[in-house]
Amino acid sequence: xxxxxxxxxxxxxxxxxxxxxxxxxxxxxxxxxxxxxxxxxxxxxxxxxxxxxxxxxxxxxxxxxxxxxxxxxxxxxxxxxxxxxxxxxxxxxxxxxxxxxxxxxxxxxxxxxxxxxxxxxxxxxxxxxxxxxxxxxxxxxxxxxxxxxxxxxxxxxxxxxxxxxxxxxxxxxxxxxxxxxxxxxxxxxxxxxxxxxxxxxxxxxxxxxxxxxxxxxxxxxxxxxxxxxxxxxxxxxxxxxxxxxxxxxxxxxxxxxxxxxxxxxxxxxxxxxxxxxxxxxxxxxxxxxxxxxxxxxxxxxxxxxxxxxxxxxxxxxxxxxxxxxxxxxxxxxxxxxxxxxxxxxxxxxxxxxxx
Numbered sequence: 478x479x480x481x482x483x484x485x486x487x488x489x490x491x492x493x494x495x496x497x498x499x500x501x502x503x504x505x506x507x508x509x510x511x512x513x514x515x516x517x518x519x520x521x522x523x524x525x526x527x528x529x530x531x532x533x534x535x536x537x538x539x540x541x542x543x544x545x546x547x548x549x550x551x552x553x554x555x556x557x558x559x560x561x562x563x564x565x566x567x568x569x570x571x572x573x574x575x576x577x578x579x580x581x582x583x584x585x586x587x588x589x590x591x592x593x594x595x596x597x598x599x600x601x602x603x604x605x606x607x608x609x610x611x612x613x614x615x616x617x618x619x620x621x622x623x624x625x626x627x628x629x630x631x632x633x634x635x636x637x638x639x640x641x642x643x644x645x646x647x648x649x650x651x652x653x654x655x656x657x658x659x660x661x662x663x664x665x666x667x668x669x670x671x672x673x674x675x676x677x678x679x680x681x682x683x684x685x686x687x688x689x690x691x692x693x694x695x696x697x698x699x700x701x702x703x704x705x706x707x708x709x710x711x712x713x714x715x716x717x718x719x720x721x722x723x724x725x726x727x728x729x730x731x732x733x734x735x736x737x738x739x740x741x742x743x744x745x746x747x748x749x750x751x752x753x754x755x756x757x758x759x760x761x762x763x764x765x766x767x768x769x770x771x772x773x774x775x776x777x778x779x780x781x782x783x784x785x786x787x788x789x790x791x792x793x794x795x796x797x798x799x800x801x802x803x804x805x806x807x808x809x810x811x812x813x814x815x816x817x818x819x820x821x822x823x824x825x826x827x828x829x830x831x832x
Contacts, residue, residue, distance in 0.1 A: 486759055486780065486830065487791070488758055488759075488778055488780075488791050488793075488828070488829075488830055489829040489830070490793055490814075490815065490826035490827060490828055490829060491537070491826070491827040491829055492793070492795075492796075492824055492825065492826050492827075493537070493824070493825055493827075494796075494821065494822045494823065494824050494825075495517070495531060495539050495822070495823050495824075495825055496531075496541065496542055496822070496823075497517070497519050497521070497529045497531060497542050497818075497822060497823040498519065498521030498523065498525070498527055498528070498529040498542060498544055499521050499522075499523035499525070500521060500522040500523040500820065501519035501520070501521060501522070501529070501801075501818040501819075501822065501823050502519065502520050502521075502522045502553070502800050502801050502818050503519065503520045503522075503553065503554045503555050503801050503818065504517065504518070504519045504801045504802065504803045504816050504817065504818040504823065505517075505518050505519075505555060505556070505557060505803050506518075506803045506804070506805035506807075506816060507557050507566050508566065509530060509532065509565075509566050509583060509585070509586070509587045510532060510585060510586050510587050511564075511565075511585060512533075513809075514532075514533035514535065514807075514809070515533055515805040515806070515807055516530060516531060516532045516533050516539075516587060517530070517531040517533070517539060517803075517816055517823065517825075518530050518531075518555070518568065519801075519818050519823060520547070520552045520553065520554070520555060520570065521544070521552075522552070522553070526546060526547045526548075526549060526550055526551070526552050526572075527544050527545060527546055527547060527552075528544070528545065528547055528552065528555070528568070528570065529542035529543065529544045530542065530543050530544075530545075530587045530588070531543075531823070532587050533807060535808070536808065537807060537808065537814075537825060537827045539825070540587075543587055543588060545581075545588065545589055546591075547570045547572065547579050547581070548570070548572075548579035548581070548591045548594070549570065549572025549574070549575040549577055549578075549579045549594070550572055550573075550574040550575045551572050551573035551574030551575065552570050552571070552572055552573075552579075553571050553572070553573045553601075553602055554570075554571040554601075554602060554603050554604050555568055555569060555570045555571065555604065556568070556569050556604045556605060556606045556617070557569070557606070558606050558615035558632075559615065560580055560582070560592070560614075560615055560632055560634075560636045561582055561592070561634065561635055561636035562614075562634055563582075564585075565582075565583040565584065565585040566583045567580065567581060567582050567583045567589075567592070567636065568580075568581040568583070568589060569581075569595075569604060569606070569617055571597075571601045571602065571603070571604050571619060572601070573600060573601055573602060576596065576597050576598065576599055576600070576601060576621075577594045577595060577596050577597055577601075578594065578595045578597060578601070578604070578617065578619060578630065578638075579591065579594060580592040580593045580594070580595065580636055580637070580638070582636050592636040592637070593636055593637045593638070595617070595630045595637075595638040595641065596628075596640070596641060597619045597621055597628040597630075597641065598621035598623075598624040598626055598628055598641075598643055599621055599623035599624045600621050600622040600623030600624065601619045601620065601621050601622070601628070602620055602621070602622045602650075602651060603619070603620040603650075603651060603652050603653050603703075604617060604618065604619050604620070604653070605617070605618050605653045605654050605655045605666070606618075606655065607655035607664035608664065609629065609631065609655075609663075609664055609683055609687045610631055610685065610686050610687035611663070611685055612631075612634075613634070614631070614632035614633065614634045615632050616629065616630060616631045616632050616638075616687065617629075617630040617632070617638065618630070618653055618655065618666055619641075619653075620646075620650045620651065620652065620653045620668060621643075621650075622649045622650060622651065622671075623649070624643075625645065625646050625647045625648055625649060625650060626643040626644055626645050626646055626650075627643065627644040627646060627650070627653065627666065627668060627681075628641040628642070628643050629641055629642050629643070629644065629687060629688075629689070631687045642687075642688070644666075644681055644689055646668050646670060646679050647670070648670050648672035648675060649670070649671060649672045650668050650669060650670050650671065650679075651669050651670070651671030651701070651702050651703070652668070652669035652671070652701065652702055652703040652704050652719075652720075653666060653667070653668050653669070653704075654666070654667050654704050654705060654706045654717075655667075655706070656706030656707075656715045656717075657715055658680060658682070658692065658706075658715050658732055658736045659682055659692070659734065659735050659736035660713075660714065660715075660734050660735070661685075663682075663683040663684070663685045664683050665680065665681060665682045665683050665689075665692065665736065666680070666681040666683070666689060667679070667680055667681075667695075667704055667706060667717055668680075668681070669697075669701035669702060669703065669704050669719060670701065671700050671701055671702050671722065672700070673700065673723070674699065674700075674723075675699070675700060675701075676696050676697055676698060676699055676701070676721075677694045677695070677696060677697070677701070678694060678695045678696075678697055678701055678704065678717065678719060678730075679691075679693075679694055680692035680693055680694065680695065680736055680737075682736050692736040692737075693736070693737065695717070695730055695737075695738045695741070696740075696741060697719045697721055697728035697730070697741050698719070698721025698723070698724035698726045698727075698728050698741070698743055699721055699722075699723035699724035700721060700722040700723035700724070701719045701720070701721050701722075701728070702720050702721065702722040702750070702751050703719070703720045703750075703751060703752050703753050704717055704718065704719040704720065704753065705717070705718050705753050705754060705755050705766075707755050707764050708732075708764075709729065709731065709763075709764050709781060709783075709785045710731060710783065710784050710785035711783060711784075712734075713734070714731070714732040714733065714734040715732050716729065716730060716731045716732045716738070716785065717729070717730045717732070717738060718730075718753060718755075718766055719741075719753070720746065720750040720751065720752065720753040720768055721743075721746075721750065722749060722750060722751060724743075725745065725746060725747060725748055725749065725750065725770075726743045726744055726745050726746050726750070727743065727744045727746045727750065727753065727766065727768055727779070728741035728742070728743050729741065729742050729743075729744065729785065729786075729787065730742075731785045742785075742786070744779060744787060744790065745790070746768045746770060746777050746790065747768070747770030747772075747773040747775050747777050747790075747792070748770055748771075748772040748773035749770050749771035749772035749773065750768045750769065750770050750771075750777075751769055751770070751771045751799075751800060751801070752768070752769035752799075752800070752801045752802050753766060753767070753768050753769070754766070754767050754802055754803060754804040755767075755804065756778070756804035756805075756813035756815070757806075757811075757812065757813050758778060758780065758812055758813050758828060758830065759780060759812065759830060760811045760812050760830075761783075762783070763780075763781040763782065763783040764781045765778060765779060765780050765781045765787075765813070766778070766779040766781070766787060767779075767802055767804050767813075767815055768790075768802075769795075769799040769800065769801060769802040769817060770799060771798050771799055771800055772798070774794060774795050774796065774797055774798055774799055774819070775792045775793060775794050775795060775799065776792070776793045776795060776799060776802060776815055776817060776826065777790040777791070777792050777793075778790060778791050778793070778815075793815075793826060795817050795819045795821075795824050796819065796821055796824065797819040797820040797821030797822075797824075798819055798820040798821075799817050799818070799819050800818055800819065800820070801817070801818040802815055802816065802817045802818070803815070803816045804816075807825070807827065808827065808828075810828075812828045812830055813828060814826060814827050814828045815828075
């Protein structure tokens, strides 16, 4: 167990619930209408196969939600990118029941039109984006829990994708994140294996043409569920932070710069951590972490020390089971705020830390 220095700064947040759809999940913060303000998008996991967009009005306020169909069945996760190169944010929505990804093309005002579908393998649950073959187009990597693999979908610049190829992982993978782990300028992949009793993150190193080779595994806590990639200690090498569902902790693994990682340092993270994001809550230039703990219905914020270690977590209740979170500077004041998708709705946490 890690030993933390005392927290040098006490954070506080002003929470308020904003209207969205029913049973919101997989929340993201994206500027959909080009006004340089981060807007909210959430999937509504109520069986309606819809998502809701709330435009940022400033001062922590958001417009009434605009809700539209995702196009598939069992919408469970999403990511964004400009898939057709028109300068407007698009969405890729993972459909767990129809085993595909819906590509929703942005109209530039917070609304979308269905562009295409991209087939995955069975039981897709998570997605990440990067330019895997260095052709200037955004590509996708989708984790398929039932078939234990990852589908690589290469973008064609017009909002469509080539037929996918699969990377075998095994068991029931859950989370995925792209990052350059060996410093060659080519995106790699880290995949969390969330199977009961497992403690592994699989590393796949990119070849630069959309294919990957095995980079080995890294040992973390039990049932790793979600992960992020960032340079936490300012050494120019990409590190990992992993939320472990069964062991109720976060594993931080510092990168060696060659696709391998130092042994994990673990930090307690409430009960049932299921979502993790990077933030800058104090504006000190060090990366912080925010973790959504489902069972204990709280967000835990870990302030970074800049050397790859983190201070004791500060806890903020969400009032209901927390199943996803996003971080971003909603007020454009240089400090990250938090948006959580809970069983009670979308809760916005505005950072009160003074400059």
